[in-house]
Amino acid sequence: MIVSALLTSVGINTALCVVFFASYSILRKQPSNYEVYIPRLLAEGTSKRIPRFNLERIVPFSNWLARAWTLSEDELLSSSGLDALVFMRMITFSLKIFTFAGIIGIFVILPVNCWGNQLQDFDVIDFANNSLDVFTISNVNTGSSWLWVHFFAIYILTGFICLLLHHEYKNIASKRISYFYSSNPRPHQFTILVHSIPVSKTHSISDSVESFFREFYPSTYVSHVVIRRTNKIRNLLVEAKNLYKKIIQLRKQNRQKNKQGDYFRLFGQDDNLIDQYGKKLGEIEQNVRLHQSEASLATEEARAAFVFFKSRYAAATAFHMQQSGLTNLKQLEVLFPFLTSILTIKFVTQIITGYLPSLILQLSLKLVPPIMGFLTSMQGYISHSDIESSACNKVIWFTVWNVFLATVFSGSFISLLSVILDPKHIPERLAVAVPAQASFFITYVVTSGWTSVSSELFRIIPLLGSLITRPFSSPEDEFEVPSLPFHRDVPRVLFFGLLGITYFFLAPLILPFLLIYLCLAYIIYRNQFINVYAPKYETAGKLWPIVHNTMIFSLILMHMIAVGIFALKKLSPASSWMLPLPALTLLFNEYCRKRFLPIFTAYSTESLIKKDRQDQKDPRMAEFYKKLVTAYKDPALLPFQYSSNTDGLFDPLLS
Incomplete structure (x- = not known):
């Protein structure tokens, strides 16, 4: 791919983001759209529909940005729970990683990559027609001593990520215990389901x-x-x-x-x-x-x-x-020859190579989270949180296998299978295939990342649904406040993190685009937690081990690719000295698994007994036990009657 194709993709997606932001700033102020853009505030009664017209409603002010930016962790925790806080910590954790990686990648590794054997072919005047390969590690001479820069950069980034992972795991585990001690008694804590x-x-x-x-x-x-x-x-x-x-x-x-x-x-x-x-x-x-x-x-x-x-x-x-x-019991040319003449147009080629592939992939991936959620619900899980947690894992690994690995091996199942069946040569095969897809994944971050997170703000599907049903509903009708589908959004953020870590030393040009995505996600999701999403359940941060495990997998993947790259580049000492790094990373992961994971699996006996003794002094527990008996009663067995109260303004339907 050439630079102009990337710039075309960046231009299209930047324009879409601006349109989404401007449209959102106007549409969110229209009373008829309150159920789409501020359903949580509407349900809580902190915002009411104001039917009278004023000029401010048609001017795209961005005052919501300041509110989202100033939201503190304590406010987020009290209003949306620890799960929402952990989700935002995942984004800030990624921002810290890729800010650090971006400094090394852009100011150290990128100049080294450009200082390769193709630099003489780099045309500064005709910059837009240069190949993106100039900015990747494939441009560095075989056997060059400059490859040691990549070697040390990998070690430094791995150490930084592991230190940050330990800090976050320890911090969130502490918050999980504190949250448990400070929480009021909840029925699920005193209830079991027997099969x-x-x-x-x-x-x-x-x-x-x-x-x-x-x-x-x-x-x-x-x-x-x-x-x-x-x-x-x-x-x-x-x-x-x-x-x-x-x-x-x-x-x-x-x-x-x-x-x-x-x-x-x-x-x-x-x-x-x-x-x-x-x-x-x-x-x-x-x-x-x-x-x-x-x-x-x-x-x-x-x-x-x-x-x-x-x-x-x-x-x-x-x-x-x-x-x-x-x-x-846990129970487009081969298929459409008539497009050949159209594809010779330069602008059309730039759109197709720089924008269309990642757009098609993004649209197809929209179906994956709901499908995985449906399949997981059939496995016999007894709660929404268990379903979403399991579906989250499925979506992550589906994305890794069917987007990352299938793409780097040209979408050929036979090629992918041959790599799996020959584990000794996995590093070499990855070293050849992964850098070749660098340009695609750079545009994927721009297309799938920027646009998807901006469309999350715009909420196009709920908006269309509201426009369709509006003639048949009234402002007094009940509406449901949505909750954040973690099994959709957590895998998306983690997959972009995997791409950033993998291509950190291969194609550091991906890092600025990834940072822009994370900045957009940071401000947009904070806004959504304020205005849109209300918690449906609370797991007290059980999602964090998924984040930790995915980051460890990303590091191991980067190490394997690095071993193969240094071997292909005839720098055997670097390839050999890279081998201890995945072993050390796995040892660190084992330490975290034994030190912190039990806290996220179940609360300790000490914590449960301390909390029970604390509750024994609470006079409200007698009333809680009375309500506990009816907490899980099937709603279908409760008495109901519509016919005598169809509308308070009219006579009963049946006399």
Whole structure:
């Protein structure tokens, strides 16, 4: 790829970012868009729709930038929880790494790369038509002593990253323990889910659970809730809710028509529809009550139950012990010849080589997180946090294998398989293939990074959804405040980190573009935590080990490529002295795994007992135990009635 193709990509994406920022600054101030751009503030009541027009609403001021910039860690922790804080720490951690790497890469390694055997071919006057290979390590002479600069740079960066990883792991582990001690009692801390409860001919599932835990946990057992089959009831509830919305909408339309003077339409089509919907809604309610009564029978019990305890320590002990029969199971030219003449146009070629490949890849990767989330949900995880954590790992490794490795080996599965089956020559194969794709991944950071994070601010999908549904809804309708999909955004940031570490010494030109992406991500996600995202759950920072492991993998990958590069460049001493580095990195990882990982897996016995003793002095615990019993009751079994309260401004649907 030539410089002009990269500049074309940079220009297109810079323009898109400016458009997104300007559009967001205007659209977020329109009352009709509040549910898209400030749903959290709207739900909390800290912001209200102001219907009157003023000039400020059409001027793209950026006052939101100052608010996002001044948000402190303590404010973020209190408003969005430790998971949000850990997510932002991942971004600031990456900023520290690549600021340090950028200084070395741009001011030390890049000049060395340019001072190679192709420098004589570098045309300063016709700068835009130079190849990007001039800025990579492939431009350095074979056997050159200047390659020792790359060698020492790799050692320095590895040491810096390991020191920073240790500091962050220790800091976040400390915050996790402090967060636990300062948090209020939560139902999930006192609850376990038991699976595969044995079926008895003489006792129901509920009786079996009751008798078992009363016998073996007499002093700590509180109660239990058996999970029941309520799929039919949930379907009926969804149908009832949709009918309720239709009735409300029809009655509002009637009111508007009556206000406009349409007094003679007394028995029109709308009234007939309202009557039909009302009768159907009443029938659904009767069916729901019938199914709810049937669900209470022993035949509708599933072989699982939520069991509640008086202390966290008792719940943790019961969770990690095998309970007899109560076992816990973890279940474009070749394809389109007619484009040949078009591809001869220079500008079109620059767009296709510098922008289109990474754009196509970015669009295809949009589907990966939801697919992985769906597949993970089928594995039997019992909480949203477990699903997203597992999906996060899947998306990361899918991206590494199917974006990084598949791209560097020209998308050939056979080539990739041949590398895996011949581990002795992996460094050599990587050393040849990875530098060859440097220009692609530079444009990938620009296209996928800059545009994706700017579109996160613009929220184009929720905006389009709001525009489509707006004619059929009213400001009084309920809306759901979204939560950040960690399994989508954490892998994206980590993959860019992998690219930055891998290409640090191969093509340091990637580092400035990566820093711009991280700066955009820093300010945009802080803004989203203020205005858009509310926490759906809290894992107290359990995502950090994923960040740590991915960084360790990135370092090992860089070391393997470096071994191969120095061997290809006929600098055998550097290749040999590079071998201890991955071993030292793995030893450091093993130390962190034993020192910090247990804190993120489960709280220690000491922490649980201290917290339980602290709660014993709290007079509010008696009330908490009363609410604990109903905390996990199936919503489908709760009483409901739409037909008698369709709208406070109108008569009941059914008399």
